Every structure is written in structure tokens, then in C-alpha cells.
Amino acid sequence: MSEYIEFDKDHHEHHSKETFITKWIFSQDHKMIAKQYLFTGVIFMGIIGIVMSSLMRMQLAWPEEPNVIFEFLLGKWAPEGVMDADIYLALVTMHGTIMVFFVLTAGLSGTFSNLLIPLQLGARDMATGFLNMIAYWLFFVSTVLMVASIFVEAGPAAAGWTIYPPLSALELAQPGSGLGMTLWLVSMAVFIASSLLGSLNYIVTIINLRTKGMSLTRMPLTIWAFFVTAILGVVSFPVLLSAALLLIMDRSFGTSFFLSDIFIQGEVLHYQGGSPILFEHLFWFLGHPEVYIVILPALGIASEVIATHSRKPIFGYKAMIMSILAIGFLSVVVWGHHMFITGMNPFLGSVFTFTTLLIAIPSAVKAFNYIATLWKGNIQFNPAMLFAIAFVSTFITGGVTGLILGDSALDINVHDTYFVVAHFHLVMGISALYGMLAGIYHWFPKLFQRMMNKNLGYIHFWVTAICAYGVFFPMHFIGMAGLPRRYYTNSNFPLFDDLADTNTIITVFAIIGALVQIVFLYNFIYSIFYGKRAPQNPWNSTTLEWTAAMEHIHGNWRGKIPEVYRWPYDYSKPGYKEDFVPQHIPLKKGEEEY
Amino acid sequence: MITLFITLILIFISIAIWQMIKIFDLSRALKGEKIDDSQIANDKDNRVNARLMLGFLAFIYGITIICIIKYGHFPLITDAASEHGIKNDTLMISTLVLIFIVQTITQFALHYFAYRYKGQKGNKALFYTDNHKLEIIWTTIPAVVLTGFITYGLLTWADVMNISQDDDAMVVELYAQQFNWKARYAGNDNSLGKSNVRLIDIDRANILGIDESDPNASDDIITTELHLPVNKPVLFKMRSQDVLHSAYMPHFRAQMNCVPGMVTQFLLTPNMTTEEMRNTPSMIDKVITINKIRDEKSKELIKKGEEPLDPYDFDYVLLCNKICGKSHYNMQMKIIVESQEDFDKWINQQTVFKNSLIAQN
Numbered sequence: 001m002s003e004y005i006e007f008d009k010d011h012h013e014h015h016s017k018e019t020f021i022t023k024w025i026f027s028q029d030h031k032m033i034a035k036q037y038l039f040t041g042v043i044f045m046g047i048i049g050i051v052m053s054s055l056m057r058m059q060l061a062w063p064e065e066p067n068v069i070f071e072f073l074l075g076k077w078a079p080e081g082v083m084d085a086d087i088y089l090a091l092v093t094m095h096g097t098i099m100v101f102f103v104l105t106a107g108l109s110g111t112f113s114n115l116l117i118p119l120q121l122g123a124r125d126m127a128t129g130f131l132n133m134i135a136y137w138l139f140f141v142s143t144v145l146m147v148a149s150i151f152v153e154a155g156p157a158a159a160g161w162t163i164y165p166p167l168s169a170l171e172l173a174q175p176g177s178g179l180g181m182t183l184w185l186v187s188m189a190v191f192i193a194s195s196l197l198g199s200l201n202y203i204v205t206i207i208n209l210r211t212k213g214m215s216l217t218r219m220p221l222t223i224w225a226f227f228v229t230a231i232l233g234v235v236s237f238p239v240l241l242s243a244a245l246l247l248i249m250d251r252s253f254g255t256s257f258f259l260s261d262i263f264i265q266g267e268v269l270h271y272q273g274g275s276p277i278l279f280e281h282l283f284w285f286l287g288h289p290e291v292y293i294v295i296l297p298a299l300g301i302a303s304e305v306i307a308t309h310s311r312k313p314i315f316g317y318k319a320m321i322m323s324i325l326a327i328g329f330l331s332v333v334v335w336g337h338h339m340f341i342t343g344m345n346p347f348l349g350s351v352f353t354f355t356t357l358l359i360a361i362p363s364a365v366k367a368f369n370y371i372a373t374l375w376k377g378n379i380q381f382n383p384a385m386l387f388a389i390a391f392v393s394t395f396i397t398g399g400v401t402g403l404i405l406g407d408s409a410l411d412i413n414v415h416d417t418y419f420v421v422a423h424f425h426l427v428m429g430i431s432a433l434y435g436m437l438a439g440i441y442h443w444f445p446k447l448f449q450r451m452m453n454k455n456l457g458y459i460h461f462w463v464t465a466i467c468a469y470g471v472f473f474p475m476h477f478i479g480m481a482g483l484p485r486r487y488y489t490n491s492n493f494p495l496f497d498d499l500a501d502t503n504t505i506i507t508v509f510a511i512i513g514a515l516v517q518i519v520f521l522y523n524f525i526y527s528i529f530y531g532k533r534a535p536q537n538p539w540n541s542t543t544l545e546w547t548a549a550m551e552h553i554h555g556n557w558r559g560k561i562p563e564v565y566r567w568p569y570d571y572s573k574p575g576y577k578e579d580f581v582p583q584h585i586p587l588k589k590g591e592e593e594y
Numbered sequence: 595m596i597t598l599f600i601t602l603i604l605i606f607i608s609i610a611i612w613q614m615i616k617i618f619d620l621s622r623a624l625k626g627e628k629i630d631d632s633q634i635a636n637d638k639d640n641r642v643n644a645r646l647m648l649g650f651l652a653f654i655y656g657i658t659i660i661c662i663i664k665y666g667h668f669p670l671i672t673d674a675a676s677e678h679g680i681k682n683d684t685l686m687i688s689t690l691v692l693i694f695i696v697q698t699i700t701q702f703a704l705h706y707f708a709y710r711y712k713g714q715k716g717n718k719a720l721f722y723t724d725n726h727k728l729e730i731i732w733t734t735i736p737a738v739v740l741t742g743f744i745t746y747g748l749l750t751w752a753d754v755m756n757i758s759q760d761d762d763a764m765v766v767e768l769y770a771q772q773f774n775w776k777a778r779y780a781g782n783d784n785s786l787g788k789s790n791v792r793l794i795d796i797d798r799a800n801i802l803g804i805d806e807s808d809p810n811a812s813d814d815i816i817t818t819e820l821h822l823p824v825n826k827p828v829l830f831k832m833r834s835q836d837v838l839h840s841a842y843m844p845h846f847r848a849q850m851n852c853v854p855g856m857v858t859q860f861l862l863t864p865n866m867t868t869e870e871m872r873n874t875p876s877m878i879d880k881v882i883t884i885n886k887i888r889d890e891k892s893k894e895l896i897k898k899g900e901e902p903l904d905p906y907d908f909d910y911v912l913l914c915n916k917i918c919g920k921s922h923y924n925m926q927m928k929i930i931v932e933s934q935e936d937f938d939k940w941i942n943q944q945t946v947f948k949n950s951l952i953a954q955n
Contacts, residue, residue: 027747070735085920092837160917167837167918168852172736173772174919189735223686260855262838263791264772276853292851309712312719340935341840343858346755357744364736365729367700374707380641381712382635389708393654400693403743409750410686413847416915422908451633458639462646466653473657477665482844484915487923493913494906497884500791502664512650521610532633535640539634572719579718594723 009309018554024139028129031552032138035447036117040143040438041107043521045098050145051178056235061507062358063489077155088157088175088488094150096182097160101191102146104294106139106198109233112297112439113202113372114228115447119545120220122211125554127204131197138194142187149183157184160486162287165258165279169250172264182251185244192241199230199237199307206230207581211544214562216288218583220543220568221314224321227298229293233331236289243282250274277342284335291428292331295395297434299366303437306370308541309385310377311579312570313594316369323362323369331360340408342414347559349408356406360399367396378572378579382539383457386440390465391431397469397536398426402475416486419479422472436462440524445538449550450531456523460516467513481555543568544583567594604630637714644712649931651705655698673874675910675931677863679847680753685750689743757861766820768912769802770832770852772807773921775912778802781946787811791835791854799952803835812948815941818910820929823937824867832858840914843929845871851916864931871931872908881908 019149031401051073058067066081075086114132118125126132148158158176159168172177207225210219218225246257249272258279259271273298307314312321336344336352370392379385399422404410414420444452478499483490490496490503537546544564548556562584575591587593611870622629630636635643674680760856767786780786787808793801804811822828832841834852841860842849850860871877884906892902914925932940 038774085923088916089920089922116759122679160622163917164838170837173837178664261791262836263794266792266796268792273855277856301599310719311713315722316724316729319733324636336734341849343739343853343856346751349755350751353747353751358745359741360732360740361736365733368732369704369729371700376702376718376722377707377711378713378717379640379644379708379711380635381640385635389704389720392704393701395695396704397654400696402692404686404689407685407689407743407751409682409754410756411746413686413736413844413848415683415849416842434946454633454635462650465650469654473654477661481665482842482913484842484913486917489923490926493910493911493926494884494888494903495885495911497906500881500887513747518608518955522612526841534630569723572721574721577734 001478002320005439012106013235026133027132028125029552029554030114030118030126030129030132031447033132036136037107037110037139038440038447040140041110042292043103043524045102045107045143047521049095049098049103050514050517052098054085054511055083056091056095057086057507057510060090060490061504063491073122084486085295086158086175087101088154088566089160089174089486090155090180092154092486093160093176094146094570095162097157098146099429100161100290100294101188102143104428104436105290106191106195106438107124108294108432108436109226109229110136110139110198111222111436112222112301112443113198113230113240116222116545117205117226118219118557119211119446119548120223120543120568121209121542122564123205123212123556124557124561127209128201131199135197135318137243138190138197140516142191142194145183145190149180149187152178152180152183154180156179156180161352162280162283163247164261164283165247165250165276168252168257169247169262170269171263178571182248185248185251189241192244195233195444196238199233201227203228203234205319211561211564214583218564218567220295220300220302221320221324222300222318224324225296225303231297232289232293234294236286236293236375238245239282240286243279246282247279266538277339277344280339281335281341283334284338287338288335289331292327293366293429294432295435297461298391298432299324301435301439301442302370302391305384305388305442306373306392307569307571308442309380309382309388309538310374311380311540311571312329312373312377313571315370315372315375316365317567317569317594319365323365326362327359327366330355331558333565334359334406335410337406337408340411346408352406353406357403359406360403363399364406365393367399382441382538383437383452383461384539385455386458386465387434387441390461390468391434391438394426394434394468395431397431397473398428398431400424402427413482414479416484417479417563418483418485421485422475422479423502425466425475437520442539443545444524444527444531445534446545448528448531449534450527450553451460451538452531452552453523460520460523463516463519464513466511467516470509471506471513474506476517478502521586540571540578540580542580542585547582547584563568597717635713640712641713644709647705649699651745654701654705658697661681666689673866673871673876674845675864675866676846676848677865679845679862680865681750681753682847685746688746692739692743692826700847729854752878757829763829763861765800765831766822766828768820768834768841768852770841770914770918772835772836772919772946773914773925774818775820775841775914775925775927776802777817777820777927777939778804779944780810781813781815783810783813785810786831787947789813789833794835797952799950802833804947806951814947815944816947816950818946821937821940822864822929822931823934824864824927824931826934827861830860830862835903835919838916839914839918839925840916842913843910844913845910846886849915860947867909867931868908869928870934871910876938881906907915 052349053442055476070078070083071081154175157180167173168177168181251255256271256274258276259274262269303314334356337356340349483496547562549558564583566583568583572579573581626815674683765780765784771778787803789803791803832850832852834854839852846862848860848862850858886901895902910929912927912929
């Protein structure tokens with residue numbers, strides 16, 4: 001450990017050499033990189049994703065009526081204010097891609113892993129700041145490519161975020177599968193490179209750079225969650241890269257990995273011997289761990305926020321770690337549940353049903369532990385805490401319907417209906433979003449040294465919470481009525497005419513929910529410049545990040561790095577006057593750790 | 595012009611809100627009120643938000659009850675039109691009951707605890723780190739319940755997917771293309787002629803790429819409507835010529851993807867004719883509701899000088915349920931389930947493949 005401290009001294013001497021470019025643009029400092037991810041991933045891409053979803057909802061609620069907003073935002077794709085059917089599918093695709101990969105993977109992990117891993121572990125920076133910088137800039141390039149693809153002549157990719165070939169492979173099948181899809185694939189390839197570099201950095205930092213005393217079982221649950229997330233990323237993202245490369249080959253070099261026997265627009269194509277099902281396997285081998293890459297950081301943040309603001313240790317710390325590990329492991333052996341009715345062997349379907357439903361056990365343990373943490377707490381309803389509680393609520397509501405979708409026999413009938421849309425939006429979309437917002441409200445003082453306005457936070461929370469249920473709860477029922485997803489309009493099936501009013505109500509909730517994010521955005525930007533100055537440790541938290549210098553200096557702590565003597569959840573411990581005991585306070589004589 | 599106008603309005607509204615908040619803060623400061631501007635929740639915030647938590651619990655329960663009343667007949671959970679569908683529905687209902695119980699209890703505990711243990715200055719939380727007994731209980735109970743549901747689900751799945759048991763099933767091909775469906779009946783020999791998209795010859799009207807030299811092919815029948823005899827097992831063979839499609843028949847609790855380059859299959863036995871389904875009480879209600887909605891819409895259309903909508907009568911339908919391109923939302927085929935006699939009458943009127951080809955020199 002002594003060598004490690006000397007390394008830090010050495011590190012400190014470089015401090016004064018910073019220029020504008022190395023400080024603000026090509027920064028290697030993890031806190032700056034966290035902010036860069038926050039602005040590019042969460043704020044910028046988040047706005048695009050939300051606007052797209054509002055457009056889709058408006059189309060579904062009022063399909064035939066010309067709409068000024070469409071004309072304004074979609075231009076030539078909405079002649080006289082009526083949206084084009086191809087562009088509806090493009091919106092579906094880009095909304096999914098942007099939200100899943102850019103906002104909830106890079107935005108969420110990028111912001112909080114970068115900010116918290118060194119600060120909560122007591123490290124001066126990431127294991128390699130240079131790779132960290134490269135990872136962010138690769139992410140930036142992929143963002144630029146993805147956004148650029150929206151402006152392509154024939155429109156962006158429109159084959160759904162799962163980009164199943166042959167639809168995504170053949171320009172004859174869909175205009176979006178031309179240049180738009182090429183950009184999509186290249187953007188994702190760059191994105192994956194960024195994600196791998198980032199994940200490797202997180203893993204190495206967590207294993208090597210913990211401060212003295214920070215054993216694995218003294219790490220905050222956030223770090224455990226980021227750790228498992230990073231491992232999942234390293235295991236599964238390369239498989240998507242291979243799928244993307246093979247798809248590029250099929251598209252541009254005439255190979256037949258995923259294509260066979262195709263007759264389209266009057267001509268027989270040369271492809272022979274490939275299988276679209278192979279692509280589905282490769283895609284979901286990433287795709288399923290991916291939803292856990294999205295939700296695990298949110299679970300970690302919720303654990304931290306719930307414990308801190310209920311002034312009570314997280315219930316069953318070790319069970320929480322075990323369940324994160326169990327969820328992480330199971331998440332790589334369940335991908336087939338997306339493919340029950342693709343023509344995959346039914347026996348394989350049985351295996352995946354079995355593994356999928358097993359995930360319910362560690363998830364249930366987590367939910368029960370959160371609820372038990374609230375019991376007999378002294379709950380401080382800061383906006384972060386509200387979002388964390390709502391996270392548990394939507395995680396349960398969205399999670400329980402997994403019992404239906406994970407069950408192959410039941411999946412036959414609700415597969416690809418709005419039931420699925422409701423399920424995954426609640427359990428990974430809204431839940432991860434809540435985790436992210438809880439994190440932003442909680443660590444805003446750490447990021448910007450100022451406090452966010454709590455009253456605006458309350459307005460933001462309550463309207464968002466009501467709208468989220470208002471949008472996604474009724475969707476389960478229109479899904480159970482058989483309404484397929486990704487339909488440009490439902491008016492071609494009189495069978496679904498009685499669902500139209502529900503669709504309108506959902507849209508109204510969606511638009512209110514989208515508009516109230518402006519309150520958040522206003523609060524966020526205003527508070528960066530004019531918010532009240534934050535105290536050193538505003539939430540009376542036990543973890544190390546609140547002992548670091550308020551001002552963002554290179555190296556985080558002005559003096560020596562604090563040592564750690566206890567677990568991170570000593571809230572309301574008997575024998576202390578204050579209701580929290582930070583990790584760097586040594587144990588009293590005869591005091592048990594926990 | 596209008597866009598500029600909307601943008602300006604939005605900007606003005608945000609500036610107005612900003613200024614109002616400022617004035618509000620200033621006026622409070624002027625009155626000399628002591629303001630807690632720490633931006634950290636105080637006892638008042640805790641009280642208000644704790645009550646709102648209870649309110650939110652009521653909201654969740656309320657929205658559940660409204661949805662259950664509105665969709666109380668659960669169109670896809672009762673009145674399955676196929677034999678395996680009834681078993682599926684039983685599994686679905688029992689799973690929904692479980693979900694309902696779990697959801698009600700856990701949401702109650704979560705929100706009630708949030709309300710009950712709201713923070714107050716001077717209070718201290720209970721230092722309670724774990725309880726192995728409790729944790730074992732709430733790991734074991736889900737595990738046991740899930741074992742039951744996994745077993746039940748897998749048995750149902752094995753039953754639905756078991757195709758070998760019915761050798762006497764009628765073979766029908768469902769053929770998907772952007773953006774319509776075709777059905778191919780195997781004819782008297784009950785075996786489909788060989789086919790491949792490379793054999794498609796539009797000029798000869800061989801649209802499904804059927805091998806003309808295969809003797810099994812000559813009596814095949816291609817149709818654009820799917821007729822099925824009631825109570826007779828049907829083995830569907832799915833094929834696609836271009837991209838992925840999914841043959842979704844919600845009333846029969848049946849769905850299977852159509853994959854270019856391979857043949858997928860699904861076996862079902864329809865057990866309710868279209869006529870019988872139309873006469874079930876829930877369907878009668880549904881059709882009345884839908885027709886009311888369509889009447890209203892028609893009135894509006896007539897005002898605009900457009901054609902009114904046709905009144906609706908229920909028919910089974912086959913939908914495409916895998917994103918397949920521009921007109922994905924309108925890729926459908928009517929399904930008619932009828933008695934064996936009606937079916938025979940209908941099928942005998944159709945042209946067999948051999949005779950449907952256009953002769954060429």
C-alpha cells in the first residue's frame with residue numbers, strides 16, 4: 001500500500017499543467033468525464049429520445065389528423081402534417097436505440113461509474129485516465145454518427161432496435177435499411193469499443209485501486225452494481241460487435257450469414273444457407289444482459305439512496321451482493337426467452353423458461369430487502385429518495401409481469417404486443433430512469449457543488465410518477481387485448497376500435513410526462529449556475545465521496561486518501577450521537593462492525 | 595411561421611415561470627419570513643410527501659381497479675377458440691392472480707412504510723442490518739411458488755408444442771410476403787408440394803414458388819382467406835419469401851414467426867366456429883361497443899363529405915406481429931372457422947394449383 005500512496009504524490013505534481021483543452025475537452029479526470037457523459041448521454045440524447053416517443057404517441061392517438069408539430073419536427077417526412085409510415089418505424093427504432101444504448105447504458109453507467117468508482121473507493125482517479133478519455137470520445141463519435149443518421153436522405157434505420165435481418169439487411173425491404181442502417185451499424189461498432197474500454201477501466205479500478213481497508217465486503221452497493229455491470233458489458237458486447245460485423249458483410253459484401261432464399265420486389269436474391277435466427281441468438285446474447293446492464297446501476301444507486309435517506313443500514317447487505325451476482329450470472333443464460341416463437345426448438349424454449357423464471361428469486365429478494373430497509377426508518381423525503389422509492393415500485397410492477405412473458409406457453413399470445421412494451425418500459429425503462437434521476441438529485445452537490453431546488457424536484461417527481469403509471473399500466477391491458485406493437489396505426493383493424501380511447505388517454509399522460517421533464521431540465525441547468533452552495537456532506541452520508549474536496553481538483557483529496565474502517569451503512573448506529581458514522585471513522589474499542 | 599410562433603410562446607412561458615418563482619421568493623424574503631433554503635427535506639416536506647405516498651398507493655390501486663373494470667372480460671383470457679387455448683387461459687389466469695396478490699401486498703408495504711416511517715427531527719431509525727430467518731423465508735417462498743409455476747408452464751408448453759401426436763392433422767401452409775398473407779391447402783393427398791422462392795414465376799402465376807414437377811403439388815390450393823373446419827387439428831407450416839413475419843392468431847392463442855429460408859410450424863384445433871364466437875355474450879357486447887364508436891366516427895366523416903365506415907361484424911383474424919416494413923400495420927388475413935360441410939363446400943369451389951397456372955409457350 002505504501003507504494004500506492006507514493007504513486008499518488010507523483011500524480012499530484014502534474015496538477016498545474018492543465019490547459020483549457022485538457023481541463024474541459026480532452027480531460028482525463030474522471031469527474032469531468034462523468035459530467036461529459038451526463039451532458040452527452042443523459043441530457044442531449046435523452047431529449048431526443050423523449051421527443052421521439054411523444055411523436056409516436058401523438059401518431060397513435062390521432063392517426064388521421066394532420067398535426068402541426070409533425071410538420072414542424074419531421075418536415076418532408078410528414079407531408080401536410082401526416083406522418084409517413086416508414087418514419088413511424090424509424091422513430092420506434094431510433095427511440096429504442098437511443099434510450100437503451102445511449103441514455104441508459106452509456107449515460108447512466110458512464111456518469112455514475114466514472115463519478116463514483118474512484119470517489120467511493122478512495123482512489124485518486126481511474127486506473128487509466130487516458131483510456132477513460134478515449135472511451136468518452138469514442139462514445140461521442142458514436143453519438144454524432146447516430147444523430148447524423150437521422151438526417152440521411154432516405155431516413156434513419158427503421159427495422160426496430162433489434163435490427164433483425166433480412167429487414168435490416170435489404171434496402172429493397174425498407175428505405176431505412178440503406179445508408180441509415182449503415183450509419184447505425186458503424187455507430188454501434190464504435191459505441192461497443194467505447195463501452196469495452198470503459199468497462200475494462202471500471203473493473204481494473206475496482207479490483208486494484210481500493211483504499212486501505214476497503215475490502216470487497218466494505219464496498220458500497222453502488223460499486224458492486226457497477227462492477228457486475230462492467231463484467232456483463234465485457235462478456236456480452238463483443239458478441240453484438242460480431243453480429244454487427246457479420247451483418248455489415250451480408251449487406252455490403254454479399255455473404256449469407258443471416259440470409260437465405262429471398263424473393264423481393266420481383267427478383268430472387270443470391271443469398272443461400274444463412275439463418276436470421278442465428279442473428280437473433282447473437283443479438284439477444286447481448287440484448288438480454290444489456291437490460292441488466294441498464295437496471296443494475298439503478299439498483300445500486302437505489303440501494304445507496306434508500307439507505308442514506310431512510311437513515312438506516314440497507315437490510316441484508318450480503319444478500320444484496322449475492323443477489324446482484326446471481327442476477328448477473330443468470331442474465332447471460334436467459335436470452336432465448338426473446339425467441340420462444342421464432343422457430344427455435346421448443347425444448348430449448350423450456351430450458352430458457354426455467355432459467356428466466358429463476359431470476360425472479362434474486363429480484364424478489366432485492367425488492368423485499370428495500371421494503372425492509374424502509375421499515376422503522378427515519379425517512380427523509382428528498383427528491384432523490386422519492387425517485388428511489390418509486391424505482392422499487394415500478395421495478396415490482398414491471399417485474400411481476402415477467403412471470404407471464406418468461407413463461408413460454410403464455411408468451412405465445414402476448415409476444416410483441418403492447419403487453420411487452422408495458423413490461424419492459426416499467427421494469428427497465430422507467431425504473432432505470434428513476435435510478436438515474438435519484439442519482440442525479442443525490443450526487444448533484446458532488447457534481448456541481450450546488451444544491452438542486454427541492455420544490456421543483458417535488459413537482460418533477462410527482463407528475464412524472466403519476467404519468468409513468470398512467471402511460472404504462474393501461475398498456476398491459478391493451479396488450480392483453482391482442483394489440484401488436486410497432487403498428488403505425490390501429491385503425492385498419494376494427495377489432496381494436498374499442499381500444500382507441502385508452503390509447504388517447506395514454507398519449508395525454510405521455511405528453512404531460514414529457515413536458516414536466518422541462519421542469520427538471522430548468523432546475524438542473526439553473527442550479528448548476530445559481531443553485532445554493534452545497535455543504536460538504538449535505539445528506540449526512542457515510543461514504544467516502546463526501547470526504548473528498550468539494551472543489552473538483554485532480555486527485556480528489558487534498559491530503560492523504562482516507563482509510564476505511566467499517567462498512568458503508570452505519571446509519572443510526574447505537575452508541576453514536578450522530579445518526580451516521582462515516583467509513584473513515586475507526587471502530588471504537590469493542591465495537592462490532594455489523 | 596407557425597413554428598416560430600410556437601417556439602416563441604414556449605420561450606415566453608418559461609421566462610414567465612422563472613420570473614414568477616423569483617418574485618415569489620423575493621416577496622417572501624421581503625415579508626421577513628424565515629426561509630429554510632437549505633434545499634434539504636425538513637419535517638414539513640417529510641409530512642407532505644409521506645401523505646402523497648399514501649395518495650400514490652391509492653392511485654396505483656385506483657388505476658388497477660379502473661383497468662380491470664374496463665377490460666373486465668379480458669378479451670384474450672376467456673373464450674379461447676382453440677383446444678390448447680383453454681389450457682393456456684387457465685395458466686394465464688392463475689399467473690395473473692399470483693401477480694395481483696404479490697403486486698397488491700408489496701406495493702402496500704412499500705408505500706405504507708414510506709408513509710409510516712417518515713422522518714422527524716430528533717427521531718432515530720432502528721439499526722437493523724439483517725435477519726437470516728426472514729431472508730431465508732422470503733427466498734424460499736418465491737422459490738417454491740416459482741417451482742410450481744415453472745412446472746405448470748413447462749407442461750402446458752410441451753402440450754402446445756407437441757406436434758407428433760396428431761398425424762391426421764390437416765396441413766395448411768401460411769405464406770407471408772410484404773405485405774399480405776396467402777394460405778396453401780395440401781389438397782386430397784394432405785401433403786404440400788415442394789417449394790422454393792427460386793421457383794417463383796410471376797408470369798405463370800406461380801406466386802408461391804411451388805415445384806410444378808412434384809406430383810403432390812398439383813392438387814394444392816392457394817387462397818387469400820383462411821377457412822378452417824371446426825374441431826379438426828390443423829398443422830400450419832409457415833414460410834416467408836422476404837423478411838421475418840409473425841403469424842399471430844390471437845383468438846386461437848397461436849403465434850409463430852415466418853422465417854425466410856426455413857419452415858416453421860404450429861398445430862392447433864379450432865373448437866368454436868366464427869358463428870359461435872359471434873354469439874358469445876362478451877363478443878356481442880364488444881361488437882356493440884365497437885359499432886357505437888364507428889357510428890360516431892362515420893357521422894364526422896359524412897360531415898367532411900367522406901365515405902362512412904362499414905358496420906363491424908366479428909371475424910377471426912391473422913395479423914403480422916413482427917416488424918416487416920412500411921405496411922406492417924395492415925398485413926392481415928381473415929380467418930373463418932366453419933362446420934366440416936361448409937368447409938368442404940368452400941374448398942371444392944377453389945381452383946387447384948395445376949389449373950391456376952397460366953400456360954406459356
